[in-house]
C-alpha cells in the first residue's frame with residue numbers, strides 16, 4: 001500500500017523514491033543503514049577506549065610510552081582521514097598475511113569493514129586522547145592528593161576518582177567529536193564498505209534518481225546524528241552531580 | 247644523625263618522631279632540620295608565619311612529599327626508608343586539608359565509605375555501618391545523601407574528617423582546616439576536633455586559631471623559615487615566649 005503510494009508519486013510528481021517500492025533498492029538502503037549504524041557503534045566504543053587508554057598512558061612515568069602516545073596522536077590528528085583509510089586498507093592490508101580458508105583458498109585477515117573500523121577509531125581516538133587529557137588536567141591536584149593520602153594507588157585513584165570527574169568534564173567536547181565521527185563514516189565509501197553513502201550511490205546509479213537519494217541520505221544522517229545527540233544529552237543529565245558546577 | 251631504615255635513636259613511645267628532617271624545593275630550603283616527638287594521645291599544634299614549611303612538614307609525615315635528609319618514624323614504620331609500604335603508612339595517618347577536597351561526584355556517605363572499600367577491601371555493609379556512625383560523630387546525621395556541592399564549607403570539612411577517620415588512623419593531621427571557613431562554621435569543626443582529642447586521638451594541627459591552640463594543645467611548636475624556633479606547653483609559649491621571633495609573630499596574630 002505504501003509502495004503503491006510511492007509508485008503513484010513517481011507517476012504524478014516525478015519524485016522517484018525507489019527504496020519504498022523497489023524491493024532490491026529498499027534492501028540495499030536498509031543494509032546501508034545497518035552498516036552505518038554498526039560502523040558508528042564500533043568506532044564510538046573503540047575510539048572512547050583508545051581515548052581513555054591513551055590519556056592514561058600519556059601520564060605514564062616511562063617516557064617511551066608517552067612518546068608513543070604523542071606520536072600516535074600527532075600522526076592521526078595531522079594527516080587526512082581519507083589518506084589514513086587508504087594507508088590501512090591498501091598499505092597495511094596488503095602486507096598482512098593471508099589466512100587459509102580451509103577450502104584451498106585464502107582470505108584477508110581483515111575485510112574492508114574491519115579496516116574502516118580500525119582506521120576511523122584510531123582517527124577519532126586520537127582526538128579523544130586530547131579531550132580526555134584536558135579533562136584529567138582539569139581535576140584539581142588537591143583532589144588526587146586527598147585520594148593518595150587515603151591510600152589509593154595511582155591506578156585506583158584514576159579509576160575511582162580522576163576518570164569519573166574527567167569524563168564529566170570531557171563530555172561536551174566528546175559529544176562534538178563523536179558527531180563528527182558518525183558523519184565521517186561516509187569516507188568508508190572509498191574502500192567499498194556498503195554503508196549509507198555507498199548504498200545511495202548504488203541506488204542512484206541504477207535508478208537515476210540522484211536528487212531524491214541525496215535528500216534521503218541527508219535526512220537519514222540528520223536523524224542518526226539527532227539520535228546520538230539526544231543519547232549523549234541523556235548521559236550528560238544522568239551524570240550530573242547536584243551542587244557541582246564548574 | 248640516625249641511619250635510615252631502622253628505629254635507632256628514636257624513643258619507643260612516640261607515635262611520630264622526626265629527626266633532623268631536611269627538605270628543599272629546588273634551591274629553596276623549606277625544612278631546615280626539624281626534630282620532634284609526638285606521643286600517643288598527644289595533641290600538638292604547629293604555628294608560624296606563612297611559608298615557614300608547616301604544610302610541607304605534615305606532607306612529609308605521610309609521604310606525600312619525599313624528604314631529602316633525616317628520619318621520620320610513624321607508628322613503628324620508617325617513612326624515610328626506601329622500602330616504605332605507603333599503603334600501610336596511610337592507614338595509620340589521616341590528613342585533612344584546608345580545601346576539604348571531598349570527591350564531588352560521591353555523596354557524603356560514599357565519600358566516607360570509598361577508601362575502606364577500595365583500598366582496604368573491607369565488606370561494604372560493615373563499612374556502611376561504620377560510616378553512618380562517623381557521620382553521627384561529626385554531627386552530620388541526615389546529610390548522608392548530600393553531595394559535597396550541597397553542603398556548607400564547615401559541613402564538607404567535617405565529612406572530610408569522617409572520611410579520614412574511616413581508615414581508623416592512629417594519628418590525625420589537620421592542615422589549617424578552618425582557614426577557608428566563615429566564622430560561624432569554624433566552631434562546628436573545632437568542636438569535632440576537640441571531641442576527637444578528648445577521645446584520645448593523637449592529633450597534629452597546623453592552625454592560625456591561637457585561642458584554640460592554647461585551649462587544646464599539650465605542646466605548641468613555633469616554626470619559622472623551616473626550623474622550630476621554640477616549643478613548649480601553650481601556657482609557656484603564649485605566656486612567656488623566649489625567642490624574639492616568637493614574640494613578634496604572636497604580637498601580630500593575637
Ligand SMILES: Nc1ncnc2c1ncn2[C@@H]1O[C@H](COP(=O)(O)OP(=O)(O)OP(=O)(O)O)[C@@H](O)[C@H]1O
Nearest residue numbers: 271274276294295296297298299300301302303422
Ligand atoms: N611542591 C612544591 N614545589 C615547590 N615549592 C613548594 C612546593 N610546596 C611548597 N613549596 C614552597 O615551600 C615553602 C613552604 O610551603 P608550605 O606550604 O609548607 O608553607 P606553610 O607554612 O604551610 O605556609 P602557609 O601558612 O601559607 O600554608 C613555600 O615557599 C612554598 O612556595
Ligand SMILES: [Mg+2]
Nearest residue numbers: 300301302422
Ligand atoms: Mg600551609
